[in-house]
Amino acid sequence: GAVVSQHPSRVICKSGTSVKIECRSLDFQATTMFWYRQFPKKSLMLMATSNEGSKATYEQGVEKDKFLINHASLTLSTLTVTSAHPEDSSFYICSANSGRALYNEQFFGPGTRLTVL
Amino acid sequence: GNSVTQMEGPVTLSEEAFLTINCTYTATGYPSLFWYVQYPGEGLQLLLKATKADDKGSNKGFEATYRKETTSFHLEKGSVQVSDSAVYFCALSDNGANNLFFGTGTRLTVIP
Numbered sequence: 001g002a003v004v005s006q007h008p009s010r011v012i013c014k015s016g017t018s019v020k021i022e023c024r025s026l027d028f029q030a031t032t033m034f035w036y037r038q039f040p041k042k043s044l045m046l047m048a049t050s051n052e053g054s055k056a057t058y059e060q061g062v063e064k065d066k067f068l069i070n071h072a073s074l075t076l077s078t079l080t081v082t083s084a085h086p087e088d089s090s091f092y093i094c095s096a097n098s099g100r101a102l103y104n105e106q107f108f109g110p111g112t113r114l115t116v117l
Numbered sequence: 118g119n120s121v122t123q124m125e126g127p128v129t130l131s132e133e134a135f136l137t138i139n140c141t142y143t144a145t146g147y148p149s150l151f152w153y154v155q156y157p158g159e160g161l162q163l164l165l166k167a168t169k170a171d172d173k174g175s176n177k178g179f180e181a182t183y184r185k186e187t188t189s190f191h192l193e194k195g196s197v198q199v200s201d202s203a204v205y206f207c208a209l210s211d212n213g214a215n216n217l218f219f220g221t222g223t224r225l226t227v228i229p
Contacts, residue, residue, distance in 0.1 A: 004160060006160075041125075041221060042221055043121065043206075043218075043219040043220055043221045043222070044206070044217075044219040045219075046216065046217070046218075049216075093160070093161070095160075095161075105163055106163075106217065107160070108153075108155075108160035108161035108162070109160045110158060110159055110160045111160065
């Protein structure tokens with residue numbers, strides 16, 4: 001099946017620093033990638049949708065200047081949390097689909113746990 | 118709006134027990150419904166889906182039926198195994214799979 005990887009799996013940073021999370025589709029080309037955030041005992045919340053070569057579409061309430069998304073190639077999307085604060089601590093999950101089928105299944109990465117001190 | 122409510126866990130069962138994880142939804146249109154499973158250390162994987170009312174999705178012994186009258190999509194398995202231990206997420210989409218709304222997830226632990 002299609003595999004999506006995320007790096008790093010876990011990161012701890014100081015408040016005020018920026019953190020970059022990578023999402024890669026390993027064996028298929030991803031026309032669309034999605035970034036989710038998951039709080040403890042809460043559902044996954046879609047943050048933004050990115051299409052290769054174009055600007056990401058952010059969900060309501062998500063600050064685009066704080067969560068920078070770049071989808072520079074068909075196999076890589078990055079999420080940069082800028083000037084991180086403790087309230088940004090969360091589990092970030094990406095997914096990708098190939099966009100070729102009528103029903104475009106999303107393939108999920110294993111997630112990245114961010115802790116901001 | 119769209120939302121999914123699923124049974125809170127954790128759920129602990131003995132091997133070969135019957136499993137039900139409840140899921141109900143609210144949607145403005147006619148959504149597709151999904152169950153995803155997340156095994157330890159791995160990403161979410163699609164377990165099964167149903168795209169219209171009365172459809173039954175099934176995979177690996179798991180089943181769920183799309184019930185429009187009760188707005189439900191409960192997950193069932195007749196005899197669970199230790200290898201079924203994972204977190205299960207119910208989800209809906211109103212436009213294919215491009216915008217998924219997830220429930221909170223239910224952790225299942227199956228003990229020998």
